Amino acid sequence: MSVIAANLQAVHQRIAAAAQQAGRQPADIALLAVSKTVPPDRIRAAYAAGQVAFGENYVQEGVDKIAALADLRHRLQWHFIGPLQSNKTRLVAEHFDWVHAVDRLRIAERLSAQRPAGMAALQVCIQVNISGEASKSGVAPAEVPGLAHAVAALPGLRLRGLMAIPEPEHDPAAQRRPFAAMRAMLQALRTDGLDLDTLSMGMSGDMEAAIAEGATLVRIGTAIFGARQYP
Numbered sequence: 001m002s003v004i005a006a007n008l009q010a011v012h013q014r015i016a017a018a019a020q021q022a023g024r025q026p027a028d029i030a031l032l033a034v035s036k037t038v039p040p041d042r043i044r045a046a047y048a049a050g051q052v053a054f055g056e057n058y059v060q061e062g063v064d065k066i067a068a069l070a071d072l073r074h075r076l077q078w079h080f081i082g083p084l085q086s087n088k089t090r091l092v093a094e095h096f097d098w099v100h101a102v103d104r105l106r107i108a109e110r111l112s113a114q115r116p117a118g119m120a121a122l123q124v125c126i127q128v129n130i131s132g133e134a135s136k137s138g139v140a141p142a143e144v145p146g147l148a149h150a151v152a153a154l155p156g157l158r159l160r161g162l163m164a165i166p167e168p169e170h171d172p173a174a175q176r177r178p179f180a181a182m183r184a185m186l187q188a189l190r191t192d193g194l195d196l197d198t199l200s201m202g203m204s205g206d207m208e209a210a211i212a213e214g215a216t217l218v219r220i221g222t223a224i225f226g227a228r229q230y231p
């Protein structure tokens with residue numbers, strides 16, 4: 001078995017164990033393999049081991065890999081998970097299936113307008129700045145309802161839920177607090193009439209805490225592909 005296949009198996013075991021602890025079904029937690037800095041041949045190896053959803057942080061790097069893996073385009077799901085500037089929205093709207101870090105209406109409007117007519121709606125999440133001022137990206141919690149209703153009304157998009165990257169914490173109880181706040185925020189939006197099903201939260205170091213608080217999609221890089229090598 002390849003290293004990537006073995007790592008994937010170990011991550012699935014972690015997800016299953018965390019789900020069981022929380023009284024949840026492992027099948028209700030999707031695994032997004034974060035492949036930033038990972039070359040196409042290693043993404044191919046992950047696909048060969050059964051992984052279909054991949055997350056990229058940088059627009060050009062992601063578009064290049066989608067092109068390099070064009071033969072698998074219909075089998076793979078590509079998620080853009082990095083911060084997005086308005087001059088890069090067109091490439092993302094034209095090439096990706098999901099965007100996780102929408103934090104301004106202007107970005108959402110551009111993605112909606114630039115989504116090609118023949119493609120399915122772009123699936124999006126709103127990124128919430130759940131740890132407060134320490135982190136720069138994401139919308140403030142108080143602004144989430146207004147933004148969510150506006151994004152949900154855009155024709156080229158389908159709002160699926162919320163995403164967060166809390167400040168790193170080692171203590172499991174401290175890890176759970178921001179995730180619990182995210183869960184409550186999603187529930188409030190649903191009570192308010194929005195049809196949402198996604199909590200994109202949890203990375204290699206905190207996926208158990210995220211699953212305990214209702215994550216439906218965990219974004220895992222290092223635990224699958226090893227430590228990243230930046231060029």
Ligand SMILES: *Cc1c(COP(=O)(O)O)cnc(C)c1O
Pocket residue numbers: 034036057081082165203204205219220221222223
């Ligand atoms: C890099 C990254 C991840 C994966 O982090 P790991 O700690 O390597 O699992 C998840 N989400 C986002 C937004 C990232 O940028």
